[in-house]
Amino acid sequence: MSAARPSFVTAVVDDAAVHRLPLARWFGTCLAVTLLLTLGGLLVGTSSVTTSIHWLFAPNAETSLVLWQIRLPRTIGAWCVGALLGLAGAIAQGVFRNPLAEPYLLGTASGAALGVTIALLASGASIGALAWAAQLGLTGAAVVGAAVAIVLTLALARGVLQTSNLLLSGIVVGFLLSAITSLLLLAKPQLWRTLQVFLLGTTGFLGWRSTGLLAVVLLVCALPATLLSRGLDALTLGEDTARSLGLSLPVLRLALLGIVALATAAVVGEVGVVGFVGLVAPHLARETLSVNHRHLLIASPLCGGALLQAADLVSRWIVRPAELPVGAVTACVGGAYLAFLLWRRTRDA
Amino acid sequence: MPELAAEPRTPVPALACRDLIVGYGARVVLDQVSVEIPGGSWTAIVGPNGSGKSTLLRALAGLLVPRDGTVRLQGRRLGDWRRRERAQRLAWLAQTPGATDLTAREVVALGRFAHGGWLAHRDVDDDAAIDRAMRATGSQRWAGRRVSTLSGGERQRVHLARVLAVEAAVLLLDEPTAHLDPPHQEDVVRLLRSQAQGCGVAVLSAIHDLSLALTADRLIVLGEDGLVGQGTVREALRADWLSQAFRRRIDVVDHDGAWLWRPAVDGAPDG
Numbered sequence: 001m002s003a004a005r006p007s008f009v010t011a012v013v014d015d016a017a018v019h020r021l022p023l024a025r026w027f028g029t030c031l032a033v034t035l036l037l038t039l040g041g042l043l044v045g046t047s048s049v050t051t052s053i054h055w056l057f058a059p060n061a062e063t064s065l066v067l068w069q070i071r072l073p074r075t076i077g078a079w080c081v082g083a084l085l086g087l088a089g090a091i092a093q094g095v096f097r098n099p100l101a102e103p104y105l106l107g108t109a110s111g112a113a114l115g116v117t118i119a120l121l122a123s124g125a126s127i128g129a130l131a132w133a134a135q136l137g138l139t140g141a142a143v144v145g146a147a148v149a150i151v152l153t154l155a156l157a158r159g160v161l162q163t164s165n166l167l168l169s170g171i172v173v174g175f176l177l178s179a180i181t182s183l184l185l186l187a188k189p190q191l192w193r194t195l196q197v198f199l200l201g202t203t204g205f206l207g208w209r210s211t212g213l214l215a216v217v218l219l220v221c222a223l224p225a226t227l228l229s230r231g232l233d234a235l236t237l238g239e240d241t242a243r244s245l246g247l248s249l250p251v252l253r254l255a256l257l258g259i260v261a262l263a264t265a266a267v268v269g270e271v272g273v274v275g276f277v278g279l280v281a282p283h284l285a286r287e288t289l290s291v292n293h294r295h296l297l298i299a300s301p302l303c304g305g306a307l308l309q310a311a312d313l314v315s316r317w318i319v320r321p322a323e324l325p326v327g328a329v330t331a332c333v334g335g336a337y338l339a340f341l342l343w344r345r346t347r348d349a
Numbered sequence: 350m351p352e353l354a355a356e357p358r359t360p361v362p363a364l365a366c367r368d369l370i371v372g373y374g375a376r377v378v379l380d381q382v383s384v385e386i387p388g389g390s391w392t393a394i395v396g397p398n399g400s401g402k403s404t405l406l407r408a409l410a411g412l413l414v415p416r417d418g419t420v421r422l423q424g425r426r427l428g429d430w431r432r433r434e435r436a437q438r439l440a441w442l443a444q445t446p447g448a449t450d451l452t453a454r455e456v457v458a459l460g461r462f463a464h465g466g467w468l469a470h471r472d473v474d475d476d477a478a479i480d481r482a483m484r485a486t487g488s489q490r491w492a493g494r495r496v497s498t499l500s501g502g503e504r505q506r507v508h509l510a511r512v513l514a515v516e517a518a519v520l521l522l523d524e525p526t527a528h529l530d531p532p533h534q535e536d537v538v539r540l541l542r543s544q545a546q547g548c549g550v551a552v553l554s555a556i557h558d559l560s561l562a563l564t565a566d567r568l569i570v571l572g573e574d575g576l577v578g579q580g581t582v583r584e585a586l587r588a589d590w591l592s593q594a595f596r597r598r599i600d601v602v603d604h605d606g607a608w609l610w611r612p613a614v615d616g617a618p619d620g
Binding site: 227228230231233234236237238240241243244245246247248286290291292 | 411412433439443447451455456460
């Protein structure tokens, strides 16, 4: 390399730095990390890691039950939850053209919380309601609550024409439903602890059934999302330019927000409100990979999945043999990561 | 040439609007404006700040819903076109095209969206059009760079390439020479002229720089009270539309065959 490099070479080199990792290496790294975390998910638990390794090689009926029916579905389920949140977050940030948009911005979290609260209240109220609640389950109640919140948000914003109205409506509906939840809890304070577990999010109850359901939802969400990725690319040029390119924004938004709604409702129903993953995963993907949305909508779920697996591991490890709610871990790690991003941005500016 | 009809039939203009009324809230920006943009020529919109140059372009592009009046693209009302077909024929460039994390080539490729749509992968035609557009604007050098890392002028040329890549019959450009230094402004002007004269495209651009606008084929002159006039540059100068639009603050002079503007010698103070 000569000392007097022409300026365009430095420009190209700078840009190579912006490009970060090449695609193949990125996905290779991500896969390796995910496999390692899955292995970790198998080995970490109330027993020590060495005991778990023994179990792995010399299984008996009881230990293989622990490994394959409890730990494996849990860590894969955690991956699915993270992937769904990563996908929903990347879509939300693209639709709202706002790096702070996140999956719960349509009010789904508050809606689900209200649904669960009502189900808990009702199940204690009468025999009939108990049967009804058992039929629907807390999962069903959360999904219904989330769906109601989305419908309310869309109605309040009068459709999807104005993204700023949608954002505001999501906030208003979120506050409103949270307020109702709080009022209901005043009547029955003993429900507060149950609800808190749900609000913090926990991967502890994930079995094969839930994990299978989450995987199906992930597929149903991810396939159409990648097909719509060009629309998200066009949106980065501004709404008017996107329209001038021949895009129908209302149709695009409705389809994409439908995906966000489905993904978050499934997550909230199965594990509760796990925060920050949907916000951080797209940033992590963008930081490490040069991305258009076709790549981002694959990379962000992969990041989210790995993130939540890691958070799940930490939540099991840190206060062994007890557990932390996984949402508490994601909030700490995610918050720290965002603070780091912000610090770097203000330093560079 | 087709046979000469007894009554000379005026060809359908590439783009035209009739009695267009456009406003924001209580403010009416364009009041009953009718213009015609013929194919094969470059028309510049000039006028003082706030006279509605961008608004006219956005209304013609179908991005604003007019309160009244019609816009016709190739003789057919804008609303009657299918979205995709319209976007193949009519391309629009925003005044300040945004920064994006996409690479320059990915941005230019979005110009082909109307030709492929959601599922279609880019084909050979698309790639050829993208290459042509990037070469024509000299933006192929930073094809692989993120647009957000480019300078204002480089960005402008990438977006210009995106508009050219559409290969539309009508180009609507809001200040395409903004952010560019004089040599590159000249490049853009040459490009617009070659699009109009070489490819038969109807080019309509709002241009801030009057001397640059005076090199266009035709002018649409907007004043604070609406349309002052439209026609060839020569007609505009003969009828003195420019000094009307700018409240007699400017003069246009002939400098060795090029029209240049200067502050009016006997200009009345503003207000």
